[in-house]
Amino acid sequence: MITAEVKKISGSKKELNIVMPKEDLEPIRQRETQKIRKDVQLPGFRKGKAPLNMVKRAYGQYIEAYTMESAVQEAVEKAIEENDIQPVGSPEPKKVEFNDDGDLVMGVEVEVMPEIELKNYKGFEFIKDKYVVEESFVDNEIEKLLKQRATHEEVDRPVQEGDVILIDMQQLDEDGTPQKGRLYTDISVTIGENRFDSEIEKMLIGKEKGVPHRIEKEYPADAPQKELAGKKEYYDITIKKIEQVTLPELNDDFVKSVAPDVESVEAFKEMVRKNIETEYSREAETRLHQELMQKILDENPLDMPVAMVERYLDNLVDDMKRRDPNADERSLREYYRGEAEQNLKWMYLKEEIAKAENIEAEEKDIEEFLNKIEDEKIRKLYEDMPGLKDQVKDNIRDEKVTQFLLDNSKITENEIPLT
Known part of the structure; x- marks a missing residue:
């Protein structure tokens, strides 16, 4: 009977110390011998008909190698199943040897889904930039546009x-x-x-x-x-x-040549002002979200399995190689490794926070998202493909989690004049 002792190495890695008794090895050895016997032909015998003892003498080294390989695989699979371990990558044998009793002893490391223990995700303080667009800044932006048309x-x-x-x-x-x-x-x-x-x-x-x-x-x-x-x-x-x-004259004719839906210079200036406010507000919101993410990661340490990071990088690099076939894969993997690990941690922490706070995307949220899609074909694509709809559901849930975290933080606005 195979026995296994499980030890925790980290939040995403476990060590299995497995023992397979020598009596369990013999059936595996016999099975591997029969496999080899079917494929070999010894002098005086038809293919697959040579006596087992002769096959063992001729191919003993191969039989033992295959026996060891199969025994390790079977023992690891059984130990993983019996201990209810969910590996995220291939188990990695670190030690395989026979003890004094002839039992097969092996040490195997297995990466598993990270153990997530939420410690602190509420009550943080952040400063959010609020930009005040002054007339001089609008004039400068318009002057840049005039210079482009000069x-x-x-x-x-x-x-x-x-x-x-x-x-x-x-x-x-x-x-x-x-x-x-x-x-x-x-x-x-x-x-x-x-x-x-x-x-x-x-x-x-x-x-x-x-x-x-x-x-x-x-x-x-x-x-x-x-x-x-x-x-x-x-x-x-x-x-x-x-x-x-x-420079061209800033008049109604120039405005219409740039923005046909705008009727006057004053309306054009207001449009430019709103565009500036939108752009800078979006940048401030992005910075706030980045600070929130980093704070949550710092307060809730999490080990990510290497196998999961590598799979994330596989998808990322494949996407970039499609855009630029000449891109160096090794350089891309190294450059984005830290970002990949951070994004995975953030993804799993948001999932755990959603569970803890009962946050989920409701059907009305999904309908609201779909109703905003003007293109009928694209909307139908989302409706008919379960995978796309699930992705929308996950995105909505993530947005709700982020908003929940912001709502449970103290955010102070810092006014910055744009002159």
């Missing part, structure tokens, strides 16, 4: 604020000698945007195109780049092209 006209005059210029830039030594490998060509610079170098941009205002301009740039003593602090750099900059940028 016209560019090459002009023959000195550089002015707002121009787009094309330059070649040669770095020099202190004595004016060009530095090898420090010639930069066809650099596009918008004067006044300070995306290139605010100091050099100012120096180029009023300069003509077609001739090199000697520029000296001095870094302050407290420059962020310590190696440049207090130093000077010298350049010859040649302006190759100057373009005057003309």
Whole structure:
């Protein structure tokens, strides 16, 4: 009779110390001998008809190997069944040997569903950002849109604020000698945007195109780049092209060209304001949810079986490889491993919280979700496919759990002006 002692290694792993008596090994050995006998032909005998003792002498090494393999498999399966263990991966034998009595002794590690003990998931405190969109911020966003629709006209005059210029830039030594490998060509610079170098941009205002301009740039003593602090750099900059940028007029016609359903400039500004508020509010909500998740994970430690993490990564990597067949699988797995483990923990903790608080998706919740789907074909797909409907049910339950956790936390709003 097979015996097994079960030890807990972690919340997701158990060790089985199994003993199979030698008398249980003999039937397995006989069975494996018969299997080999069926497939071999010894001199003087037809295939499958050789005496067992001759088969044992000729193939004894193979018989013992197959016997050991089958015995381990049967013993592990029986021990798992009798101890009501639900493995999530393949059992991993760590030790297989015979004791002094001839019994087969083995140590096997088995990953199981994580043991979840909810400790603390209510009464947390969070700060949620609330953005106040000021008029100047709306105006800046609209100006960006105007610049996207601007016209560019090459002009023959000195550089002015707002121009787009094309330059070649040669770095020099202190004595004016060009530095090898420090010639930069066809650099596009918008004067006044300070995306290139605010100091050099100012120096180029009023300069003509077609001739090199000697520029000296001095870094302050407290420059962020310590190696440049207090130093000077010298350049010859040649302006190759100057373009005057003309923004379209912000009027009702422009508004209609951008947003046909909007009738006036004031309505357009209000639309832009609402879009900004929606975008920033969504980002704040996402950050709050991330902080909530991390807090729940920190307060309720959970061991995830490696096998479950690997399966999660399998699906994730397969999806990414479909999008980019050249993506390196090994790099993807390593990059997303931590995220995969975190997402699995969060998923199981939400399930456990839902059970503890009797939170579930009701039929009316599912109907409400389906009614929001305008495309009749897609809605019918959800209704007819049980798997998709179950997924909707799980998603709704998860949303309810998240809202429950937020409702049972103290959330303080932090106003941030967008200027």
